[in-house]
Amino acid sequence: MAIEITRPGKYSLIVSTPVMPAAGTLGFADSYKAMIDYEKLGALVTNPVTLDAWNPAAGTRMIPLDAGILLHTGLPNPGLSKVIRRYRKTWANMPIPVILHLVGATAQHIERASGLIDEVDEIAAVELGLSDDLDEADALALVRAAAKMEKPLLARLPFYECCQFALPIAEAGADALVLTAAPRGTARDRHSGRLVSGRIYGPLIKPMILRMVGRLRREIPEEIPIIGSGGIHSPADARDYIEAGAVAVQVDTATWAQPKMLERIARDLGGWIATRHKDALLDEWNPDMGHTEALQRRARTPSGDAGANQGGR
């Protein structure tokens, strides 16, 4: 199976399964090699990397919530040069493409990082993480700087400005849109008694981002792929994103709770997408998503958007 998850062109990224980890969940390389068969994934998205080293956040970094967590790590990383030096060999031996998640405060940072990244063949693509603090002009400047790279560019949109930023960012040179970064929130740490801000993860995030995926799939040109990310905790969750118009999905913190779930979702969607794209024979279909169920789902879909998007691909 071959799925193009960035827009067609000179630099496009093709994966074999439309499932990958979200940035920050699987580490920089093969931290989960004892528990996950990486070969079953579409790609590895690395932890966030910045041009210079970033230290971990001070104080409480994780607060359990009802069916979820609030996380504030500070995106610790040793800086781009060290990350490349440490993990390049491992990336070269990985059976899947590596997407480096790049974070930068200014266009100059991104341009300097781009120069380093372009020289690393082991990095198949770059996912640019756009902070919630950016206004549209700053976000576009970062995307334009990153788009100069000779690698496919995925832009991970901020949660709150997602619908507003999507089209301008695609026009500025992003080859795919990742919807979205986890929303931010504040919760009280019961141990220290302090309020802590961070990103919110959990199953409840999915309905919000799923709606954005459906809406943007209708609003932006079809040649710009959308990757759905947020709140995926089962194969059914992932299929919902595909039904809403995403070409692939990213699974985040569910992997920490149940490491095998990521692989299971990848196997499941791998089968289903093969059916959709290649007109596979019945016995090649994923057993969890049989012919009958597929037809029922299509029949259930109101004459609206999700079904139309599916059929359109």
Add this chain to the structure above:
Amino acid sequence: MKESQAYIERIKRVNRDFQRLDLAVDQSLSHLLAGQALLARRIEKDYDAERWEPYLRDLWFPVDIHASNILTIELPAREQFAPGQLLSLIGPVGQPFRFRQKLRNILLITYHSPPTPLLLMLPYLLERQVSVTMVLMGSARQYGTDHLPSEVEIIVAEDNLTWNDMVMTLGWADQVFAAVGPGDELSHFADIMRLMRDRRNEVPVNYAFGVLQRPLPCGVGACHACMLNLRGSQKLQCLDGPAFDLTTLRLN
């Protein structure tokens, strides 16, 4: 490290506030050493019946390992379990405690934390004729110790974190392990270091170790949420911990 299944074989109340769970575990976990932990999650037989509350795995420090793959965990009695409950375990998480070769006397300090992370070392130390003293400080003073081996000397500290013969105890110990509760761990470690510095001329390297029990999101070194700033380096609690030399931890 790997993910394996286990089930609760027996549950026993050991004091007013704590219960012990005997787990039938995978063979690979019966070689676990003091300091190493497990990331545990209750699971159902039907994989699709996954529930996400609680969301992440709990960090469990075994307190005893029996023959035939039975591992004992000590947990607050308010947490409800039933024999036969299936569990998914990821482990072993972390590195074993490193004891001095000629260890004769060891001081264990628990401060606002039950001594759970320190209990698995007791059979090993007592078998080697090491004298063990355990000091309970802060809310740890409420911990009932009747079920612990009688060879362990128990000291309950005063409100001001002192105890009788404190200078002698600290001078007598060849090594100190201190467990503090999650939350303000670093400030609690700083309190303990202050106690030791006030009563010793210096705290040497590889003498006092702080044992961290922060909840671990991934436990395999992927999320970096448990990263610590040490003097001259950064370490991960899940891969390099849970014990860190208190002279190298940046406690401010």
